[in-house]
Amino acid sequence: MCEPVMQTAAAPDSYVYDPAWLSLAQCMGDACVVCHVKWPRPRRELGELPDGARVFGCDECAGIIGHQPVSEPLFAAH
Template identity: 50%
Template sequence: MSRRPTRGGQDAMTFDPEGLTRTQREGDACVVCHKKWPRPRIRIGRLPDEAALFACPECADALLQDPRENVRPLPRRAAFF
């Protein structure tokens, strides 16, 4: 998987199409849980041929976590000199 910048400043993941079903590759099913209804609307990534892939809101939240929420500042005494 590679990451490239997309709209909104988020990264789009490039997925290998071999592990996806036809409905997932066509954007009619979530790339994670295969849910078809309601149709997934959150663009989560793309295929190597630039076709868009979508995820349901629950799966998108898991895949698109804000990396800043995992960053904790070091205590001043632990900083390197």
């Protein structure tokens, strides 16, 4: 299981990501949860893992996702 970067209260419209679909870098907040970009380090909070750890994304992917919940995993190419 991925270790959380930090624990905070969940945002009201937060996505919950399945860590089985993510790399360790994505789970740790070191890579975009959507496109895997590591540099610059993602700073936009895009959701959380089931254990409450926050996951982050790059500005471009954050714009694609917006704040609308989805029922299937998201994939993006960079």
